[in-house]
Amino acid sequence: MELLLLLVPAVLLVLMLSLMVFYQVSGIGQQNSAGAREQMNARLIDNFVRSLAVAENTIYSKNAALNDMAARLTLSNEQLVQLNSMKSKFLSMVVHDVRTPLASIRGFSELFAVQPSATERQKNMSKQMNIAVDRLNRLVSDLTDLAMIEAGKLKISPAVFNFYMIIEELLPQMETLAHNQGVELKYDQVNRNALVNGDKFRLSQVLQNLLGNAIKFTPKEGLVELKTRAEGRWLYAYVKDSGAGIHPSETRKIFEKFYQAKHQKNEQLRKMGWGLGLAIAQEIVVQHKGVIAAESKGLGHGSTFWFKIPVESILRDEEFFEKPEKPKNH
Numbered sequence: 360m361e362l363l364l365l366l367v368p369a370v371l372l373v374l375m376l377s378l379m380v381f382y383q384v385s386g387i388g389q390q391n392s393a394g395a396r397e398q399m400n401a402r403l404i405d406n407f408v409r410s411l412a413v414a415e416n417t418i419y420s421k422n423a424a425l426n427d428m429a430a431r432l433t434l435s436n437e438q439l440v441q442l443n444s445m446k447s448k449f450l451s452m453v454v455h456d457v458r459t460p461l462a463s464i465r466g467f468s469e470l471f472a473v474q475p476s477a478t479e480r481q482k483n484m485s486k487q488m489n490i491a492v493d494r495l496n497r498l499v500s501d502l503t504d505l506a507m508i509e510a511g512k513l514k515i516s517p518a519v520f521n522f523y524m525i526i527e528e529l530l531p532q533m534e535t536l537a538h539n540q541g542v543e544l545k546y547d548q549v550n551r552n553a554l555v556n557g558d559k560f561r562l563s564q565v566l567q568n569l570l571g572n573a574i575k576f577t578p579k580e581g582l583v584e585l586k587t588r589a590e591g592r593w594l595y596a597y598v599k600d601s602g603a604g605i606h607p608s609e610t611r612k613i614f615e616k617f618y619q620a621k622h623q624k625n626e627q628l629r630k631m632g633w634g635l636g637l638a639i640a641q642e643i644v645v646q647h648k649g650v651i652a653a654e655s656k657g658l659g660h661g662s663t664f665w666f667k668i669p670v671e672s673i674l675r676d677e678e679f680f681e682k683p684e685k686p687k688n689h
């Protein structure tokens with residue numbers, strides 16, 4: 360700004376001098392008397408001085424307005440930081456206060472269902488209650504993860520493990536889910552011996568989200584396929600479904616927080632989620648230095664979600680099947 364303040368008068372001065380020189384050299388005023396020439400020069404100088412003063416004034420007032428704006432921006436930035444920290448505190452408080460009563464409701468509802476005096480209708484009511492509580496619990500844990508991501512505290516605890524272990528632990532639960540939905544779940548055991556250095560719990564969360572979504576968005580008699588393969592230094596996992604599909608304009612957006620595909624018209628399915636799972640999955644995969652993406656041939660043509668994470672090493676089959684050594688008693 361100071362540079363501008365110096366520059367403008369300097370430019371005006373140079374202009375003024377050049378004009379004066381031009382008058383002298385060109386001889387425009389040669390026919391006039393010396394007095395007339397002097398008068399003209401004086402008028403010119405006067406005009407320039409006046410424009411200079413106007414320009415200076417404008418610069419000063421613009422500078423003051425800019426300073427004022429900068430001060431206001433600093434203030435609102437501080438307020439934003441403060442508001443953001445208040446939001447994070449509020450979120451963790453709510454999460455904590457909701458979790459405890461939810462656990463009690465779930466416990467009592469299960470107890471209620473096994474009472475010998477419970478009628479079929481009451482048992483059914485208790486089942487519905489459990490479904491609602493489970494949904495709320497999922498929301499609470501997604502919100503916890505979100506708060507951690509926003510605070511930069513979602514850390515992974517890496518350890519070397521066989522990625523197939525995740526699938527082995529997750530499959531029974533996912534098969535039940537698929538079965539209840541009337542969807543077929545297939546797993547292609549191409550790779551079951553790839554070691555990865557990662558957070559088993561968090562990576563399992565990613566796979567669970569992708570499989571859960573695939574089952575949720577696939578209608579009865581549809582197919583969900585899980586495939587894993589190790590290639591080069593990467594372990595790839597693919598979850599392919601024959602379900603709702605995704606509009607090409609939304610295959611990236613669905614990884615944003617709270618985003619649910621707008622082109623999908625099934626309100627019931629939308630209400631079953633919050634648009635947080637994929638955002639969390641993406642954060643976990645990125646923290647593992649991996650990549651996650653979605654592909655679809657369009658609405659009604661199914662989708663494939665895949666991710667890749669660095670692989671530590673690939674075991675030979677005999678290594679994989681080796682029995683762990685029994686701990687020695689000392």
Ligand code: ADP
Pocket residue numbers: 568572573574576600602603604605613618619620621623629631632633634635636637638662
């Ligand atoms: P949620 O499923 O809880 O709404 P997600 O973050 O897991 O949240 O998914 C965001 C959105 O991405 C979903 O609401 C849905 O619109 C879309 N989506 C995710 N998985 C699939 C899938 N397998 N098929 C079609 N759409 C999907």
